[in-house]
Structure formats: C-alpha cells, structure tokens
Amino acid sequence: MAQQKIIIYQIFTRLFGNRTNVCKQNGTIAENGCGKMNFFSDEVLQQIRAKGITHVWYTGIIRHASMTDYSSFGIPRQHPAVVKGRAGSPYAITDYYDVDPDLAEDVNERSAEFDALVERTHKANMKVIIDFVPNHVARQYHSVAKPEGIVDLGATDNQSMGFSSDNNFYYNVGQQFSPSIDLYAGESEPYTEYPAKATGNDHFDAYPGKNDWYETVKLNYGVDYCDAGGRSEHFSPVPNTWQKMLDILLFWAARGVDGFRCDMAEMVPTAFWSWAIAKVKAINPGILFIAEVYNPMNYRHYVAAGFDYLYDKVGMYDTMRSVICDGCPTSKITTAWQWVDDINEHMLYFLENHDEQRIASNYFAGDAFRAYPALVANVLMRKNPFMVYAGQEYGERGMDEEGFSGCDGRTTIFDYWTVPSLYRAFVSKESTDEECELSRLYSEVLNIANAEKAVSEGDFFDLMYVNEHIAERQYAFLRKANNELLFVVANFNGAKASLTVNIPDHAFTFLHIPRKDVVATDLLSGTNVAVHFGSTTSVNVDVDAYKCVILKMQLSME
CATH class of the missing domain: 2.60.40.1180 (Golgi alpha-mannosidase II)
Structure with a gap:
C-alpha cells in the first residue's frame, strides 16, 4: 500500500463557519454568532479536500468552560470568574464526554451532530483529529454526559490529602482558592473553592496569578510534585486518573475519531502515555497520537512512549520563522532537521497554529507570500506530516482586537468572533485576488505532496x-x-x-x-x-x- 503524505488542516470550529460578518468586541454568542458543525457540508468538505488536505483537526469539539448559559439544557453554568473570554478556552474542559453546545444547531442533538460531522468528513476522504486535553480541566469540571458506570473526576477524592495516587486532583488542604483575579466577575456571589486545587500550569499553591492558567485544575497522574525529597512517582498500582483518561480516549475512538492532538503532552508522565497509547492502539491500530511538546530534550522519550508525531516547534518552526524574517541564514534549516534526523518521520512541521502568530500579522512577516518558500520547503523536504491552520492559506492577518484576546497577531481562542478571510472564502464567496492567489499556491503545493511518491x-x-x-x-x-x-x-x-x-x-x-x-x-x-x-x-x-x-x-x- 502506498504511503500517504499527511496534510493536517486545523480548524478552530467555533470560528470557521461563523456567518456573522461584523463582530462586537467582547460580544456574546447572540451578538457575534458562532460557527457550527453543520456548516461543514459535503460541499465545504470537498473544498477542503481539494486543497490537498488528508486530516482535519476540529479544535474545540469537547465541551469547555464558557460564559454562555446552557443550564436550560441540563448543562451546568460556569462562574465567569474562572472563564477566560466570553467563549472560553477550548483547553478548559468541563466534560470530557460531551460535545460543546456552541457548535450545535440543536443543542439537544449536539452529540448526533458530531457523529454526522465525522461521517461526512470520512465520506470526503479525510480523517478526523480532535483534541485530547490530559493535563488539566476547568475548575468547575462536572460531566453530565458520561456513560453509565463512569465515575466523575474527583468524585471519590480524599480532599484531606494534598497528594494521593488515588486522587484525580491535587489539594491545598485547609486553604481557600485565592487567585489574584476578581472572583465576582459581575456575579452577586464570588467563585469559591475549598480546599483549593492545584492550577493547571503546575502551580501547586492556592494563589495563582492572572497570568497563570487560573481557570484550570491540574490532573494527578501519580506524580507527587511537592514531595519533600523531590518529585516522586507512584505508578503501581495504576493511578486512578490513568484509567479514567484511558476510558475517555476509548470513548472517542469508538465514535470514529482517527487521531488525537494531545495538549501539553509533556506535562503528563511518559509512563502514562506508554500504557494508554498501547491499549488504544491494541483496539484501533491506525489511530494517531500527536504530542504538543516543546522541549527537544524530551522528543525521543515521547516517540518511545508511542506517539506518532511531535510538534517540531522549537526546532523547525522557530528556524523557519527566523529565516522568513531575515533573522538567520537558510543553512540553519539544515541544522534544524539534522538535530532530529533519527526521528525525522515523527516530526510535525507547521508555520501557523492557534498558539502562534499569523504569518501575515504585523508581528511576523506582515505578508503571507513571504512564507511561501518556507511552505514549499517544509511540505516537500521530508516524509513527515505538515499542518495548515485554517485561514493561513488565505493570508489571514489575525490583527483583530477581539476581546479577551487583544491585538496580538493571533486569531482568538477565547472569544466569539469571525475569521475575515475564511468568511470571504466560505460564506460570502468574495475572496480578494490576493487571497485567491495565495490559496491557489497552497493547494498546488499540498497536492504535489499528495501526488508525488518522491515526497511521500x-x-x-x-x-x-x-x-x-x-x-x-x-x-x-x-x-x-x-x-x-x-x-x-x-x-x-x-x-x-x-x-x-x-x-x-x-x-x-x-x-x-x-x-x-x-x-x-x-x-x-x-x-x-x-x-x-x-x-x-x-x-x-x-x-x-x-x-x-x-x-x-x-x-x-x-
């Protein structure tokens, strides 16, 4: 069987199909609108496939903390003090077993709408990737969609213990959650949490700052980070969290998901990944695991743990960005690939994703066409996958000041908003001549990668x-x-x-x-x-x- 060159298209689902053209800063979902899963019709998916895309990463599918009230549908309301932006971060999960209601035309049918999206994507000859967020959850995590027999995270924790391998969370025993933020956020009652749980970015006291991931809670995989003798690991017997997270992976795999992009994978011990990935692949051998990792010294540990692909951010992305912006010579591209040549087929190349600044922004190249040589080089130089962030192929600038996300050259992940270039390409069908030309260049190169055996x-x-x-x-x-x-x-x-x-x-x-x-x-x-x-x-x-x-x-x- 011929080897396929994997081309991943990251879609921020909430933004992609939004039919609202003019948005209000900090606007509600009623004011600014929201993209829906049903926007991805057979026609739209064929347009995406025609670009040369083989895999679609639908970002933000799993229900996460939001200021939008869905309590009338049986979904717990979140306190706004522990939500970043009106739409919330898709990485502050409130229910691992639920589909985000913002993305559904009919909230009560959100699960069925997701299944239909998977089916349509497969029909368009593309595979489906979703996020798996293993390191942290929203502070008010509570599953209302968990299958029968599943025990909720934290439901059986002994909160009198700061650490126990049987607990799902870490606790600051006897301390109230007291971050340096407004705990009222316009509500009559403040957000309270006692005892305070550890915060997602490995902040283990009760006082996270406004620049911490204060809206999230760190999950406990059996590592005692506060052990007086140093960080200690308690992996036998298998920690309670391991089994619960494996259940979540198997749940989504059984629904036809073809791969998981694993958020901040290096904040979770490799022992868990080795154990969990092997069990998932024993049932679904072809399923992909992609790790968001940033420390090159850890790359080989995560490949050994079973990951198919790793972000090549600190090596290839940073190098290409510097070359594009005249910061370093092209000879450094050679250095970047040579550093990881022994694992080259496991490296995922990209020039944009939701965490990085848009190429066309004032903070990067200022002109998307300047990155075209980097696109050609990264797509064609090795067998490994390449990822495109939706809007990149149209020169999206990301220069909006959307609300919680300021004008930083990034497309917001916290606000209800529209991506202007995607709106013109898929909704109004009024792309500019420059957008059409850049899109043509992207499609040409990505399809060459699909067609040429020398590339794949x-x-x-x-x-x-x-x-x-x-x-x-x-x-x-x-x-x-x-x-x-x-x-x-x-x-x-x-x-x-x-x-x-x-x-x-x-x-x-x-x-x-x-x-x-x-x-x-x-x-x-x-x-x-x-x-x-x-x-x-x-x-x-x-x-x-x-x-x-x-x-x-x-x-x-x-």
Missing part, C-alpha cells in the same frame, strides 16, 4: 553543504523515489535569483542518479528545463522573489 515515500538529500554561495537566502534539496527525481529550490529573498546549484558526487551514488542529460518539468510553471547531468554536476535555475522551482525528472539507469 522518497529519499531526501540536502544540497546545502556544497552550495555555500546560496546558504543565506536560498534552500535546495533533492527527493527521489524509484525513477522519479524532484529538484527543489526555495528563494527566501525579495529579489530574483539566478543560481547554479551544485549536485555532489555523493548524491549521484546515494540516490542512483544516472549521469546523462534529461528534460525536467517545473511542476509549478509547467515549463521544461534541460538538465545536463551527462556533462555537468550542477543545475542552473532562475527563481523569482519569494518563489520556488520544483523540477521533476524521469530517470533510468539503463
């Missing part, structure tokens, strides 16, 4: 070590599978480049390239280029500013 299955050869003369603003490499060779050059410079790119002898032997003249076709422009491998060991190419060439050659050793 082939060998990779970095050419930079014999091309120091281009190591400031260009990046060149080869990909080869069977008799097909791709020669890729990305120009990160704002001026056209006329280049002579050297091909070392080792590339000819390693990739089994015949020394004969061939005719190559540029997959982007469709033009034919003569490549004189019979008489030279270099390729001459002209590459426009912020553009690329992808020369495809049919080779035979005969």
